[in-house]
Amino acid sequence: MWQRRAFLKAAGVGFAASLLPQQLMALERNELVFASSVQTKAGGYGAVLMGERGDVITTLALPDRGHDITVSIEAGRGVVFARQPGTFAVVFDPAGKEAPITLTSPEGRHFYGHGVFSPDGRWLYATESDFEAAKGVIGVYDTRAGYQRISEFPTYGTGPHELLLMPDGKTLVIANGGIETHPDYGRTELNLDTMDPSVAFVDRTSGELVGQLRLDAGLHQLSIRHMAIDARSRVWFGCQFRGSASASPQLVGYATMDGEIKLIELPSVTLLDLRNYVGSVAASSDGSTIAVSSPEGDLLVAIDAEGKRPVLVETLRNGCGLAPDGAGFVASSGEGELIGIAGSREERQQFDFSFDNHMLRVG
């Protein structure tokens, strides 16, 4: 029961009281709460807050396709970011009591779909593009000032994607995917010949670079996109390869604040099944297992973080979203499926909407 209680705590005093009766029932029937961007059958976009039994607690309509969601217990708010190169982010009250606020990226910037709160819930950090300069920036928003964007600092790379807060609460780790895009050219990738992906550790208070790690120069087309942090504070990352399909470099690795960066050796059959594409990365609740997904290859892989080898491989058509559920992970798909893997007791469920690439465990 701790999960539901944690969520109730996250949502703040009075959350349950503010729910409509059916929402309250939905919450009471479920142990876990998840959030994901979705596409409806009719083609509309939104975000849902739902229980593991499939009860939808809250839905939020979005003006266009959303991507990742971040939630802060302290701020009592969640934020859905537009899929790149979108220019909106929607701040919502999980209870649906307060009206959502739509943030718009400033002139010359767009979102990349990911963000994170400071531990005290005061600041919101989002990966953004300074697209004229082809440089990544972190937009800093003050949650106590109506989510006003008060400053920005560099990501020290191009095409930043996911960012996470390190366990020290002070350092942001940013996956600089290395790919340049510009809204004038849609999602066209403009610099495949000169990509320079990296993992950057940045002090969130000063914006200064703490450390930056790159893979071997021969792997410059390996775009580092998504991450999760394990029990030993290692940052596991998943890549997408932009070179020829006839090459199949390793796609999963880890980086540390001590300066180590390494790709692990996945067996070739697993690697080939990933189809040069990792869509999301998650860590189990205890940080001992890492899961990666490939919607291109319909594959989910759970990796033992200590042994650095896969412990489970599962097929899920168009599967991408991953979130810890205690013992294992839940995984969601573009076909509207939700399943449990690697020790999760979650039963397979089918929804009448498509899950987007990321699933967040809220409580």
Place this chain on the structure above:
Amino acid sequence: MMRIVLALLFALIAGPAMAQLSTSPGEVMRGAVNNFIRPAMTDFGGKADALSTAVAQLCTTPSQANLSAVDTAFANTALAFGRIEAIRVGPIMEENRAERLLFWPDRKGIALKQVQAILSSQDESATSPETLRSKSVAVQGLTALEFVLYGTGFEALNTADGAFRCRYGLAIAQSVANVADELVAAWNAEDGIALHLMKPDATFTDFRTPVEAQEELVGILSHGIEAVRDTRLNPFLAKGAAAAKPKLALFWRSGLTVPMARANIDGLQALYDLSGIDGGVPADRTALPVAISAEFAQADAALDLVTDPVETAVADPAQAQALADVVTATQQLGVLIGEQLSSALGLSVGFSSLDGD
């Protein structure tokens, strides 16, 4: 509209008969490779060789007639490339061949600056394909050659004053021909990319099953149509209060902007038609191929209405509208092919994938 109504009517009549012509993924890939990709690559190779010969002739004997012959050969080569540009699989994805053939989009005008620097400094190392190879990819391909042939100072090409410019142009033409020949050789090899697409095998790293190969084909069609919209049309068309910017268009100097977009779309339509992929659509979805063909026809009809070079076309309301209609058709095709066809064929090229997020 009438066209679509007729097409749908036809689908209703022809539906049951078409349902019996179910094409397997293997047949589709053989159709794609043998009926379209290989011949179109060979055509591009031939056109690129002819361009190289024509530029050599111009350099040896500068004249207006020889310059005109080069113009024709350049257009032929660019448009032949336009037809296969979307085939971003296999050899084109290796050794930066795609960028070496056509450096585009070039948002910061890198090619222009670098080509102008070569021309003004008369950099001799740019005049042989071997040494040109070690330079920026932006100065090696058709984008660079277009500036040499049509950019400021091109008039010198038909006199002896243009000797350096011509020799640099020749090195580019030879470089393009070399890359084209590599593509032709790779696609015609018995054990290369063509085999992998037509006869996928569990031992291959790229394509292990017919379904994976067919996913690649649908990805090529879907990404190809998106690229026409995002890199060839939208960047220069007027948007809201923002005026059209025709000088951001590919090949505006040579007047090939619209012909190139047409070559792109025609190539995609030929790939779609000649692969026979529509034959794999299940019996209850036969309206889909009809809708796809109708949308390709809409794009073609709209392109027919754009008769002026891009700079004047965008200033003429009728032609500007026609260009906007092409954009609409590409949006429709993106949904019809990338989402509906993919789903009708049971492929994993769906909502979460095909986008790089």
